[in-house]
Amino acid sequence: MRRTKTSRMAKSALALACLLGAGNFAHARKPRHASPFKFVGGTEKIPESCKGLMEVGSTVLTFTCPDGSVSVPYDSISLMQYRPDISRKIRKMKIKWEVKPQTRVRILGGNKNRYLTIVYEEQGTVHALVLDVPPEIMRPYLAEIDVKSGKRVEVEESEEYD
Numbered sequence: 001m002r003r004t005k006t007s008r009m010a011k012s013a014l015a016l017a018c019l020l021g022a023g024n025f026a027h028a029r030k031p032r033h034a035s036p037f038k039f040v041g042g043t044e045k046i047p048e049s050c051k052g053l054m055e056v057g058s059t060v061l062t063f064t065c066p067d068g069s070v071s072v073p074y075d076s077i078s079l080m081q082y083r084p085d086i087s088r089k090i091r092k093m094k095i096k097w098e099v100k101p102q103t104r105v106r107i108l109g110g111n112k113n114r115y116l117t118i119v120y121e122e123q124g125t126v127h128a129l130v131l132d133v134p135p136e137i138m139r140p141y142l143a144e145i146d147v148k149s150g151k152r153v154e155v156e157e158s159e160e161y162d
Helices: 002-029 135-149
Strands: 036-043 053-054 060-065 068-073 077-083 115-122 125-132
Touching: 002 068, 036 060, 068 115, 068 125, 077 135
Parallel strands: none
Antiparallel strands: 036 053, 036 125, 053 060, 060 068, 077 115, 115 125
């Protein structure tokens, strides 16, 4: 009789440990940033610094924040870049910005890629979307965007990747 009670207690303790471990693992896997993408410029009427999420769908790339959203069909994209600044090529384009992205001069230590810029055409007009995204958040998105869009995101290779 003693053996079965001890056995039941051991099984219960093991089950409890597994549940607690699974709960801690799930908690550790939660993203650190609820809204890691920040709108810093574009041709859409979205307030600057609006934080939101990006969804990589099967035919469109969608940025959604509390104050608005932008859906970009992959076949309309002409250029995608992920760099520490807004490239000269994009700054020289004749884009009618609603929110003009700040032009930053690189300072020592400022070589980390942060800006995802997407240039696309909609109804004969050139549009742009500039998002501020930390590199650790952006890395998994790069490959998925390349695959689903059939186009390459130009990444400035100034960082060391593990």
